[in-house]
Structures are given as C-alpha cells and as structure tokens.
Amino acid sequence: MFAKLFLDGQQAGLSWITILKKQANYEVAFYNFDPVKISTFTEKDDERLMQNSGIVRNRLKIRSIIKNAQAYY
Helix, strand or coil: CHHHHHHHHHHCCCCHHHHHHCHHHHHHHCHHHCHHHHCCCCHHHHHHHHCCCCCCCCHHHHHHHHHHHHHHC
C-alpha cells in the first residue's frame, strides 16, 4: 500500500513510464518502500538520495516520501 502512495507522489508532473522505468532504483534507494526505515531518514539521507542518478532527484519529492512514511508509520 505504501509503495502505491510512494510511486503516485513521484509521478506527479511526470509520465508514469518515467517512474516505472526507475522503480527498481527506488526500491533499492528506499529499502523496498519500507515506511519504518524511510521514516528514520535524516538530512544526510536527503543528500545521499540527491546524488542518486537512478531516481528523480527532486528535493521536495524526496522530503515528501520521508514525511509520508512518518505519517504512514
């Protein structure tokens, strides 16, 4: 369920094909969409993710993933 919320948020403003092509990279970068692990991410993780060329590197989208994980968990 969280994976769907996760991917929907990433798709905003982009095509689904763009996100689906990067889904495997998101799974690795975000621990298989585990909201418990993602909810503990810090600014250091933000910076790490901003360097990951396998995902959409948009700071607001990354922060929204973390905030959504905290709310979900």
